[in-house]
Amino acid sequence: MEILSSGTAYYLNGQNLYGLKSTPELGGTREKREVTNLLDTAHRYIAGLYKYDDLTFDFYYNSAEENPNVTPAQTAAAFAAARAVELSGASVTQKVQFPDGTYFTWSGQVATKIKRMEADGVMEFSIISIPNTALVYSSDTSSS
16 A cells, blocks of 8 residues: 655654655665676676765745644744754764654764745755765664
């Protein structure tokens, strides 16, 4: 059975940040390393280290008037928390949890930016995660 993405959450240093709009693809690709020698009649390769791209998470910069079910503290906290981590330069734990309870975790630094605005547009911001550990997938929903 298919699962809706509604309910997916992004945690920065243990805090669930409100307003998540979209996530990047999660996971890495292994670098390809050539191991062809002079006796080979075709190129040969082995899988190298995993490479992770920067991970960009998009958020709505919501206000309490736009969603009365959310406190003003929650709406201000998402950007403020990410910006504070960015300014500290610290590498922090991050997590994306899916509606079925499975999740990815990793550590890394973050950068923030307010996205381009236009007339009658919705204010948004991005958190760019720069992983410095492997992205680890867990299907152990008992500890999430």
